[in-house]
Amino acid sequence: MFEYAPAPESRDIVDIRPSYGLFINGEWVDSLGDARDKTINPASEEVLAEFAHANEADVDRAVAAARKAYDSVWGRLPGRERAKYLFRIARVVQERARELAVLESLDNGKPIRESRDVDLPLVAAHFFYYAGWADKLEHAGLGPAPRPLGVAAQVIPWNFPLLMLAWKIAPALACGNTVVLKPAETTPLTALAFAEICRQADLPPGVVNIVTGAGDTGQALVNHPDVDKVAFTGSTEVGRLIARSVAGSRKRVTLELGGKAANIVFEDAALDQAVEGVVNGIFFNQGHVCCAGSRLLVQESIEAELLAALKRRLSTLRMGDPLDKNTDIGAINSAAQLAKIRELSEAGEREGAERWSPSCPIPEKGFWFPPTLFTGVAQSHRIAREEIFGPVLSVLTFRTPAEAVEKANNTPYGLSAGVWTEKGSRILWMADRLRAGVVWANTFNRFDPASPFGGYKESGYGREGGRHGLEAYLDVRPM
Template sequence: MFSYAPAPESRSVVDIASSYGLFIDGSFDPAKDGGTFKTVNPASEEVLAEVAAAGSEDVDRAVAAARRAFESWSALPGSERAKYLFRIARIIQERSRELAVLESLDNGKPIKESRDVDLPLVAAHFFYYAGWADKLGYAGFGPDPRPLGVAGQVIPWNFPLLMLAWKIAPALATGNTVVLKPAETTPLSALFFADVCRQADLPPGVVNIVTGAGDTGAYLVQHPDVNKVAFTGSTEVGREIARAVAGTGKRLTLELGGKAANIVFDDAPIDQAVEGIVNGIFFNQGHVCCAGSRLLVQESIAEELLTSLKRRMSTLRVGDPLDKNTDIGAINSAAQLARITELSEIGGAEGAERWSPECQLPDRGFWFAPTIFTGVTQAHRIAREEIFGPVLSVLTFRTPAEAVEKANNTPYGLSAGVWSEKGSRILAIADKLRAGVVWANTFNKFDPASPFGGYKESGYGREGGRHGLEAYLA
């Protein structure tokens, strides 16, 4: 293995203010009750900024601003709304280096992921939905589809800026206005985006950003003047939101947890499959709802594949997220690290065999070594529960029917992967998998034109593509 000299990205490319207000009606304001919280760098535990915590009065103000802006925004021709979305996309591209550094500082993900994956996709989503803004009558939802009104959107901490783009771009393209609540541990890129909106001369009130914890999200979801709720996050919170919205007439989309099966058949290209497995579970520290956290490998090649997988894992570099050589960054929070640690210890106690490569973890911050469990059965909690960390459970199968049965033996249904050189086998297996997205000989590939979403406890509704417009149209 080569030794790498550190190649840190400069922190000086982005200016982080000491404190941030709420972005309501085009300006930053403190919370009415003066409430604040701190956001920290998970790689060092240093405080990055103090952020306003929105209360119910602040959410009222934000929703009222969005309602006022809706009248004129929805009345604009689609071609005019498209100009704003194109402008936002271009500004994101121009400021992508700033945004990538900010995202890695606040979230803990490696800079090469925020720079090469997140930011290009963020810009691509705004470009893509800008293209739809004047073509809504041809999208298949009737000749004259209308916007719903005010969209209340709650996003998670694993892809803060990308989830913002998934939510805001289609909402604005279809003529809705937005109140967005970013995750408590990763509010900074959303607040930076507020500045992008001002730079793009977006009319005040079209996008409003209220920061805070779960109660802020609850105020927004339950607000009587919100017409549409979009949530990405845990299944538990998704259930609460579904109960709160039931009977109100609000439209709802939920993109929740997953426990994806990555199925490797005996004719799969081993080296390519190993890269897909590593990308499927260790990308973004495993903080991915569609992560390939269950590896189902055909028994006859299990030993060979595991040997290759362990060799590949031994080359992964864990450390400073701002180092361009880093493969695995910091766990997002102390609470998430505690959950990953607890479930991993349970896995060992239940009899699964645990293995991690030798790696030096930093002294400060929240860190977890990439880990695999072998000898896992379907009864083990690590095979059933979403760990949301860099932990892979390995199970084996003998026949295609057994692979499908094990893959579908989960309350989730967000994604899956199939590895085989036979196209007919891939199509036959994919057709039987109860998952919203099935990747063939790859994993974790996204495109703005391709819909994403789940079945069962992974939620309902689709984001991305033409399908992503439907949730925002009457």
């Protein structure tokens, strides 16, 4: 096996302030409260910056700024003019892509190769894509005169901080809404950098407002009476709370929640291609992916062959410094998430599954968990039912396509699935029966701004991305 010399990306290209305020009405302002939080580098536990913990009064100010901008400027602006701002934001993101990628890897723990080659190109692509829609909304098939909703409250998770921001802000602005966004408390830095991008693009004050904080800040934002739309990506537990809190109100809601996706490999699949897809499906971004293929369903006749190939491939993965361009597996985002991954993995062993991980050195500082797979997994095991949100794969077997469908659908979630086979007819047969919002064929974790994304059951409701993603931010009822 080749030995790789370290190839670290320079962190000198990012300028992280010691302390951040809130971005309200186009300006940096201090919080009206005294509470502060810290964000750390999960690979080293180094404190990166301190940021404001917004309270209800701060959220009031942000929503008021968004409402004023909607009523006086943004809601009245023609689509072709809104598009110019979105195009400008997309170009600035491209110009600052290297800096933003480093900042994302520092704050989140993901490998620089992923933030540089996946996250940032997709961020720019989403702004470019929705810029193109801004003056064509009446042609989206959603009615002859679609109108913006007003003020959108958006709460995003820590696994893809800047990409989730783009998924939410780009369609909202294209449709004529204004935004108050709360990033995750463990990964606020790229959202705060995006505030500067809004200023660099001369976005009118109040169109995008960013308030930082923890769950209480998000709760104040979601429950605010002057919010017209709520968009949330995160855990199913929090999604339930949000659904209850807005029930009976006039607020429109989009929820993109958890998943326990099945990656289904048939005996006629191209084995090496399938192994790469399985690895990408669960170990990309340390498994911190809502649609991660955390359950491998392999046809019984090829189980031994596929597992041997999969173990060989896992033995080549490199875990370590997220800023090293050779790194495949970065750091777990937080101590709390690491504890959850450990607890569920230990439960898998207690329940009788067999655990295997490749031999790899684990750094002394930071939050780390090696790529892990479990064999001998039963459908009743916690590791087969609960979302681990980490680099842990559960392996189950099946004999027939019908059995594969039954096992894949035996979950409270319904976000995604993958099918590996050379038969196109089987792919279509499976896709028609799998209760998942996204079904990938002979690939996994492929995203495109033109393609809708979302789930069924406890994976939430509504769609983000594509033409379908416009509907969540438009009032299409007859006037």
